[in-house]
Amino acid sequence: MFCELTPVGDSLRVTKGQFQCDVFHPFDVFGFDSGTSALAAAIIAVKESAQQIAEPEVIVPGYTCPDVLSACQFAGVKVKLIDFEENLPFINLSKLLDTVNSSTIAVIAINFLGIPERIIDIKRTLSKTNVVVIEDSAQGMPLGNVDNYWKGDLVTLSFGRGKPLGLLGGGAVLKSKSSKFEVENSNVVNESALAKTKYLLKRSIIKVLSIPAFYFWVTKLPFLKLGETKYKKLIEINPLSEIIASRLSSAIVGYQSLDDHQDELHKMISQHKDKGLIDFYSLIPSDIGHVIRYPVLLPSEQKRDELYTELQSKGLGASKMYQKSLIEFSDIPNDLILGESDLENAKSFARRLITLACHNGVTKRHLDAMNHCISQVF
Numbered sequence: 001m002f003c004e005l006t007p008v009g010d011s012l013r014v015t016k017g018q019f020q021c022d023v024f025h026p027f028d029v030f031g032f033d034s035g036t037s038a039l040a041a042a043i044i045a046v047k048e049s050a051q052q053i054a055e056p057e058v059i060v061p062g063y064t065c066p067d068v069l070s071a072c073q074f075a076g077v078k079v080k081l082i083d084f085e086e087n088l089p090f091i092n093l094s095k096l097l098d099t100v101n102s103s104t105i106a107v108i109a110i111n112f113l114g115i116p117e118r119i120i121d122i123k124r125t126l127s128k129t130n131v132v133v134i135e136d137s138a139q140g141m142p143l144g145n146v147d148n149y150w151k152g153d154l155v156t157l158s159f160g161r162g163k164p165l166g167l168l169g170g171g172a173v174l175k176s177k178s179s180k181f182e183v184e185n186s187n188v189v190n191e192s193a194l195a196k197t198k199y200l201l202k203r204s205i206i207k208v209l210s211i212p213a214f215y216f217w218v219t220k221l222p223f224l225k226l227g228e229t230k231y232k233k234l235i236e237i238n239p240l241s242e243i244i245a246s247r248l249s250s251a252i253v254g255y256q257s258l259d260d261h262q263d264e265l266h267k268m269i270s271q272h273k274d275k276g277l278i279d280f281y282s283l284i285p286s287d288i289g290h291v292i293r294y295p296v297l298l299p300s301e302q303k304r305d306e307l308y309t310e311l312q313s314k315g316l317g318a319s320k321m322y323q324k325s326l327i328e329f330s331d332i333p334n335d336l337i338l339g340e341s342d343l344e345n346a347k348s349f350a351r352r353l354i355t356l357a358c359h360n361g362v363t364k365r366h367l368d369a370m371n372h373c374i375s376q377v378f
């Protein structure tokens with residue numbers, strides 16, 4: 001006992017190399033200091049291409065990371081929230097056209113933990129408008145062919161902690177060679193020797209603290225407030241550091257060779273289907289991508305909390321993610337979100353979601369213990 005799995009894997013053996021501009025070929029890559037900065041830069045690029053619109057608006061799903069709102073605020077656009085489909089991490093397509101108006105410049109379509117949004121369907125729905133689709137793939141990274149995976153007009157990535165590449169920082173905007181958008185760059189910047197040493201030290205410390213025997217004690221430190229997500233204002237956007245850029249290729253290779261336990265977790269959840277557990281296995285493009293946490297919807301918030309407590313007591317790396325819809329976060333600027341949207345499905349999703357650890361550190365013993373916890377609760 002006294003061990004706790006981390007909710008997301010962080011055990012990549014990443015080595016330094018040359019930054020290769022074609023790392024996401026055939027896309028052009030524009031590096032930034034975070035995924036939030038990259039998203040802000042993508043929104044600014046779209047805004048610049050629609051200068052005739054006085055007060056530009058973007059559409060954002062009602063449930064996602066509040067950093068998406070920080071990027072919108074920095075880019076100087078207003079936000080219209082849109083509900084999810086029932087029991088799905090996808091924008092409600094039947095409400096999309098009603099949410100668009102003459103000031104809408106973009107929809108931000110979120111890749112949820114490695115489950116890509118339905119970009120082609122969104123584009124088809126918007127085909128008679130000039131609305132651009134920005135695909136926020138902070139949480140999703142392909143295992144192989146990138147243009148089979150990313151289909152947005154612009155794509156944004158995060159290389160931060162808890163994300164697929166786990167490089168502790170950085171992000172990027174990807175655009176196709178034929179794209180009309182001008183992304184403000186952002187070259188890769190060289191850091192001082194001291195900054196490099198600090199980065200390597202931080203990586204080593206995080207690696208050690210991610211070992212279950214240490215992570216258990218980390219989760220007990222109340223001031224760290226692990227698992228709590230807050231709205232943070234974005235103050236400035238900066239280029240990608242060379243320290244991160246030079247590790248991208250190696251991190252991608254490492255990510256592609258990770259175990260994901262998706263099949264075992266799917267089999268496990270399927271055994272409990274009659275109890276109302278829903279997973280999203282059929283939406284994971286298993287041939288070209290995997291999820292960074294395995295999401296499961298429970299029949300009620302109460303059952304979700306009971307299962308979470310059970311899994312936590314056994315140190316199995318469960319998480320409840322954001323736990324609320326974007327409108328329920330405090331500190332969001334009053335004038336950022338326009339109007340009142342019905343976010344019933346997004347709110348229900350937030351309250352019933354649990355994620356199971358599915359990274360390299362998960363063993364058969366952990367999977368059996370997870371299964372046992374589910375049986376205990378139902």
Ligand SMILES: Cc1ncc(COP(=O)(O)O)c(C=O)c1O
Binds near residue numbers: 035065067110138160
């Ligand atoms: C969907 C999504 N977009 C953007 C971001 C921001 O990325 P970063 O933490 O690199 O700023 C996150 C971070 O969790 C995210 O989940």
